[in-house]
Amino acid sequence: MGAKTIVFSHGKDSEPWGTKIVALAEVARALRWRVESVDYRGIDTVEGRLEKLLEACRGLPPRPVLVGSSLGGYLAAAASRPVSASGLFLMAPAFDLPGLPPTPVAEPCPTVVIHGWRDEVVPVAKGLAFAETQRALTYLVDDDHRLHASLPRMVGWLREFLGGFDA
Numbered sequence: 001m002g003a004k005t006i007v008f009s010h011g012k013d014s015e016p017w018g019t020k021i022v023a024l025a026e027v028a029r030a031l032r033w034r035v036e037s038v039d040y041r042g043i044d045t046v047e048g049r050l051e052k053l054l055e056a057c058r059g060l061p062p063r064p065v066l067v068g069s070s071l072g073g074y075l076a077a078a079a080s081r082p083v084s085a086s087g088l089f090l091m092a093p094a095f096d097l098p099g100l101p102p103t104p105v106a107e108p109c110p111t112v113v114i115h116g117w118r119d120e121v122v123p124v125a126k127g128l129a130f131a132e133t134q135r136a137l138t139y140l141v142d143d144d145h146r147l148h149a150s151l152p153r154m155v156g157w158l159r160e161f162l163g164g165f166d167a
Helices: 019-030 046-058 071-080 124-134 148-163
Strands: 005-009 034-038 065-069 087-091 111-116 137-141
Touching: 005 019, 005 046, 005 071, 019 034, 019 065, 019 148, 034 046, 046 071, 065 071, 065 148, 071 087, 087 124, 087 148, 111 124, 111 148, 124 137, 137 148
Parallel strands: 005 034, 005 065, 065 087, 087 111, 111 137
Antiparallel strands: none
């Protein structure tokens, strides 16, 4: 894979270094991955955010792992083909929701989808439908959309996921 790079995409109303990203980035850095987190604040359109992610990836080593939460999960999946992502790690990805473009066709690559049974924003069925088409390793947890109660487990799942990539 070459240089190991991971790119985080936050949710619609979140920030580039929120609670989940900080914890997950710490894991990636401990495994000697280059960590980037795209700042979408002030960009209101999905298309504008997607262009910002694609632009950010242009200056990075090829085949990054893309990580996204909620709308960031949508963006990671949408960018996965143009950037030839080597992996996807998606938390409560916002697929098939009113006001969003259709669920993207993602790069066929190792994928993890984590979704909370009590998600009040994105129905679990939406995450499962994407996971099925992607043949993703899927974790369903007793949590809400933010997945904060599941963060300790997500840290372990990301560590395991990244450990599967060669240097």
